[in-house]
Amino acid sequence: MKGYLLVAVVAMLGVELMPAGARAEDMNTIELIKQLQRRIEELEQKVKALEGDKQREEQDSAAKAKQRTEELEKKIKILERNRELDKEAAEAREKSTPRITTTEEGSTGFAFSTPDKDFTLRLRGYVQGDARFYIGDDIPINDTFLIRRLRTAIEGTVFRDYDYKIMLDFGSRASITTGNNGFLQDALVNIHYWPEFQIQAGKFKPPIGYEHLASDANLLLLERGYPSQLVPNREVGIQLHGELFRGRVVYALGAFNGVFDSGSEDFDVTDDHKDVIGRIAIQPFKLSGNEYLQGLGFGVGGSVGDQNGTSPSFVTTAAQRFFSYASGTGATNSPNVVAAGRHWRVNPEFQHTFGPFGLFGEYVVSSQELQRTEGSTISRVRADNTAWDVTASYILTGELNTLRGPVPRSAFSPRGGGWGAWELVARVGKLSIADEVFPDYAAAGSANSAFSYGVGLNWYLNRNVKVNLDYEHTRFDGGSAASGAVTAQDENAFLTRVQLAF
Known part of the structure; x- marks a missing residue:
């Protein structure tokens, strides 16, 4: 920059001096040079100032x-x-906010849970409205509409490993007794740290009876078959149970108060004895991938204990009583029969499902020592009562058969065109009373046995609503021939049910 300024100064000097070259020694020339030097210095300072300002601006920027x-x-x-x-x-x-979901198992319902599902609460229940019509009998009061069951249940989990269930029956035919056996159905806690070894305690179905262990909401016909009448209904006790080999083996073994056949109690009101009840079920081909064999299973249950007190009565598959033990005061001409001693049961079973087809069967022998009192005469006998049945079902609409009711592929809807699922069911079975019971230990007019067969058509409108239409025929061996008696003629009954479950 400075070089350019010198060139400019020299050029200016040349212009100024050329016309006055003779006066080169004039003092004005020196003064002019000094002025020019000062001007150059001023310009240099301004340039430096400008450059400094620019640098400061760049630094500031x-x-x-x-x-x-x-x-x-x-x-x-x-x-x-x-x-x-x-x-x-x-x-x-998210961890603290409860979730509201629908249940996926069984009927669709509602559930509340924490996001990690360590705490859950499910609301369940079902109501069954029945109609029963008996054809060709002389009994004037047995055709009826009724609420067969009206049950509500609360179940869920706390701290991930503790399940609970409480179920009440508001529509039970039984009145509330000192044993409270009709109202409170289930009240239990199940601890399951491991699926192989679980502990369950409270009131629940003991582990015996294949069809008996099925929920009342999942029955294929309106009433259970005869074998379920020779096993206990619900008992209070504790059991060890679990699944082994990835579900191929299911076992249960427990100690319970002990009740008469098909009985229920909240506490033992007859004796101090306890029953030991167990069951093991095996599906050896469950995970084989063989569609013909993976649904095949076998099992056996059993119980043993001492039973005193109430003796049972038995009903047909259309719910009419055909046998009772003698029940009197125990005085002369009024005999009374009670359970009095060792009571054991054995219950083999089988089941097979293949696509829409399903089949199961079971046999029960219930052996009970009985005592008959009439005045001063006391006698005892062992009664080995037996029952068996075989039930088959076929899903007409092609859904998978689980023997617990299908899940419809499409729910019935007059607007959407779905028809739900349709199922055909057939059953044959028999209950026989031990010969030793007759005539002294049986109530007058009781039959020795009942043989029944039935067919049914089930319509599953959706996962929550089901309609049953059944026909049941029963033939009796022995019993009263008096007009108006159940055993006086073969029983023919049409039974219907509308069920809502959630």
Whole structure:
């Protein structure tokens, strides 16, 4: 820059001096040079000042940019931290906020749970409205509409490993007794740290009877077959149970108060004895992938104990009583029969499902020592009562048969065109009373046995609503021939049911 200025000065000097070359020694020339030098210095200072200002501006600009960048980075870090805090808060809310879902097992219902499902509560229940019509009999009061069952249940889990269930029956035909056996159906806690070894305690169905262990909401025909009448209904006790080999083996073994056949109690009101009840069921081909064999299973249950007190009565598959033990005061001409001693049961079973087809059968022998009292005469006898049945079903609409009712592929809807699922069912079975019971230990007019067969058509409108239409025929061996007696003629009954379950 300075070089350019010198050139300019020399050029100016040349212009000034050329016309006055003779006066080169004039003092004005020196003064002019000095002025020019001062001017050059002034210009140099201005240039330096301008360059300094530009440098300062660049430095200021860089500093401001750096400051701005730091501020932006700080804001970004703040935003990122806020985002992390929001995410943590959302996760905390999610962990603490209950969820409302629909249940997937069985009938569709409602459930409340924590997100991790360590705590759950499910609301379940079902109502069954029946109609019974008996054809060709002389009994004037047995055709009826009725609420067969009206049950509500609360079940769920606490702390992940503790299941609970409470079920009440408001439509039970039984009145509330000192044993409270009709109202409270289930009240239990199940501890399951491991699926192989679980502990269950409370009131529930003991582990015996294949069809008996099925829920009342999943029955293929309106009433259970005869074998279920020779096993206990519900008892109070504790059992060890679980699944082994990935579900191929299911076992249960427990100690219970002990009740008469098909009986229920909340506490033992007859004796101090306890029953031991167990069951093991095997499906050896469950995971084989062989569609013909994977649904094949076998099992056996049993019980043993001492039973005193009430003796049972038995009904047909259309729910009419055909046998009772003698029940009097125990005085002369009024004999009374009670359970009095060792009571054992054996219950083999089998089942097979293949696509829409299903088949199961079971046999029960219930051996009970009985005592008959009439005045001063006391006698004893052992009665080995037996029952068996075989039930087959076929899903007409092609759904998978589980012997517990199908899940319809399409729910019935007059607007959407779905027809639900349709099922055909057939059953044959027999209950026989031990010969030793007759005539002294049986109530007058009781039959020695009942042989029944029945067919049914089930319509599953959806997972919650089912309609049953059954026909049952029963033939009796022995019994009263008096007009109006159940055993006076063969029983023919049409039974219907509308069920809503959730």
